[in-house]
Amino acid sequence: MTNRPIRIAPSILSADFSRLGEEVAAIDAAGADYIHVDIMDGHFVPNITFGPVVMASVRKITKKPFDVHLMISPVDYSISAFAKAGADIITVHAEAGPHLHRTLQAIRAEGKKAGVAINPATPVSALENIIDDIDLLLVMSVNPGFGGQTFIAQSIAKIRQAKALIGSRNIDLEVDGGITPGNARAVAEAGVNVFVAGSSVYGGNDPTTYAPRIAAIRQAASTRLA
Ligand code: DX5
Numbered sequence: 001m002t003n004r005p006i007r008i009a010p011s012i013l014s015a016d017f018s019r020l021g022e023e024v025a026a027i028d029a030a031g032a033d034y035i036h037v038d039i040m041d042g043h044f045v046p047n048i049t050f051g052p053v054v055m056a057s058v059r060k061i062t063k064k065p066f067d068v069h070l071m072i073s074p075v076d077y078s079i080s081a082f083a084k085a086g087a088d089i090i091t092v093h094a095e096a097g098p099h100l101h102r103t104l105q106a107i108r109a110e111g112k113k114a115g116v117a118i119n120p121a122t123p124v125s126a127l128e129n130i131i132d133d134i135d136l137l138l139v140m141s142v143n144p145g146f147g148g149q150t151f152i153a154q155s156i157a158k159i160r161q162a163k164a165l166i167g168s169r170n171i172d173l174e175v176d177g178g179i180t181p182g183n184a185r186a187v188a189e190a191g192v193n194v195f196v197a198g199s200s201v202y203g204g205n206d207p208t209t210y211a212p213r214i215a216a217i218r219q220a221a222s223t224r225l226a
């Protein structure tokens with residue numbers, strides 16, 4: 001179990017994009033801690049979302065931190081644009097380029113928190129040499145590209161390894177993919193404190209459901225084993 005504060009980060013990938021501003025305002029009002037923004041390029045992942053122009057326009061809707069998950073390759077050229085568009089945390093994939101250390105320095109040089117994500121096939125050991133250069137470690141619990149996929153059970157063991165690598169460092173441990181109130185407790189027990197949730201918050205796109213859904217994930221994540 002983590003002793004870091006639990007953060008719920010609804011992913012706007014599952015928002016109704018025709019009403020994106022309202023959907024961001026709704027999760028803000030419903031108790032989201034972070035706004036998780038999925039940027040996909042149709043190259044690193046088999047799907048395309050949107051870029052810094054759209055992000056900058058929804059940035060005005062809320063003061064909550066923007067947790068920006070870049071699923072793009074190459075990524076270095078775009079860091080400055082997402083920083084200027086209002087990102088607070090910029091997370092890149094360890095698999096996205098050959099110069100991860102340089103990429104992380106570029107994020108910090110923009111004054112932003114630096115995160116690294118690893119795909120299900122990438123071992124935690126890939127991060128050993130940059131662990132002191134990050135503020136957030138994201139374990140992908142699905143293969144990135146789409147919302148609504150099923151949580152990969154082996155991710156629990158991987159999260160434990162990531163927690164061990166982090167040790168006492170001031171680094172958030174985030175999980176992304178298939179998170180529900182039903183698995184949030186096991187994920188929290190393994191060490192996660194930041195929970196991305198797309199379809200389990202936005203599914204059905206009914207704003208009246210967002211607060212109880214966020215609360216249900218938070219409650220599950222906060223429940224300690226007796
Ligand atoms: C997947 C994205 C996720 C996605 C999660 O590639 O990185 O953030 O929105 O969606 P759910 O919670 O539905 O798995």
Ligand code: ZN
Binds near residue numbers: 011069176196
């Ligand atoms: Zn994501």
